[in-house]
Amino acid sequence: MFNIKSYDKAGSTEEAIRLLKENPGAHLIAGGTDVLVKLHKGKGQFDHLIDIHDIAELNFINQNDDGDLVIGPLSCFTHVAESELIRKHIPILSEAILTIGGPQVRNMATIGGNLCNGVPSADSATPLIALNAVVTIQGPDGSRQMPLEDFFLGPSRVALAHHEIMTAITVSRDNYAGYYGHFFKYAMRDAMDIATIGCSAVCKVEEQVLADLRLAYGVAAPVPIRCKDTENKIRGRKISTQLLDDIADAVCDDVRPRNSWRAAKDFRLHIIATLAHRVVKQAILNAGGTIQ
């Protein structure tokens, strides 16, 4: 039995926000694959729960009139990964999600939960920040939007006030149309594992020129990060093996990996540089570029 001290079930976003306001010590539970593990391990700060598991209005994947893709945060990973819209327009997100846990976990875990937990290894975070995803956050006084990249403040810290809830994840059309991507997760096992390093590259190729590159890493810093200095340095350059080498060199200044029992800092840096080369290369090939 989980050590739950209080439990309220919210039927709507509004009700969830009201319950959060009334219960300053409460936590949201969505898919349960993180919260219930924490409770099982005796982490007491999760013993007052507001259950948003069945709020239907936050469980959707659609495309609006402008062509933007909008994902409800309570969509489970399986639904996102298998969505025709996602596979057609931003397949990099499907690829990344299919490396998470195993089928049972993906059938329960939600994409919003993955993002709101704020761990540096969140596998759905790097493709989304490489796609310039924007999150919508609702509170008692209305809603606001912010780039997902700015949503991550530190390990397990995100830009959500206690009484706020994520209500949408949006990838606008201009951020995916004409762009191609690739994702790779380096881990000790092929499934049921936490990334040692995760890497997402999204790029646009025009006449053998790397017109745009967005490169993101997981577990390479206290939060999932974009390598903006690298991106700015190489944007507009002609595609070549030298360019890939230069990207791999440059990313090392953009990242801040740490030592942990999972992997040493030097090893992580090695993986980061190697993945910069390989993942960007594959993204370029997917975009129709050739590498000489």
Added chain:
Amino acid sequence: MSLNRTITFVVNGKKKEINVDVRQSLLEVLRERLGMISVKQGCAVGECGACTVLIDDVPIDACLYLAVWADGRSIRTVEGETKNDELSRVQEAFVNEGAVQCGICTPGFVMAATAFVEKHKGRKVSRHEIRRGLAGNLCRCTGYDTIISAVEKSMDDDH
């Protein structure tokens, strides 16, 4: 505030209405209240798949699923897979391929495999895809090969 809720759900085709404690996992309710002892607790944190059951035909880890979430849904466990004393095709394939050793992981594997076979019905799948499909279940005895073969046999078109 009471932590008890009344839920109505279907378990292996039979409708049940029971009073559950919101602190209980579906695993606890199925095992301890309904006697479905095929549902095993292995790791209790969603890593081993021994407690896999199907909810509306989708496999989940019952250890990380609050019992109250089952309200209004349909659950399948191994107890319901054998019909009129006849093993399901997946169960039969596990027996024929010798995909069982100590047996603790078997019910979870059978349910995960059943969902995989139903989801991929009519499609040709590789052994690699089967491995990915069963990646949420651990077995410490068999080395997996016989289990993968059992799933392959469950998918042959000649039935």
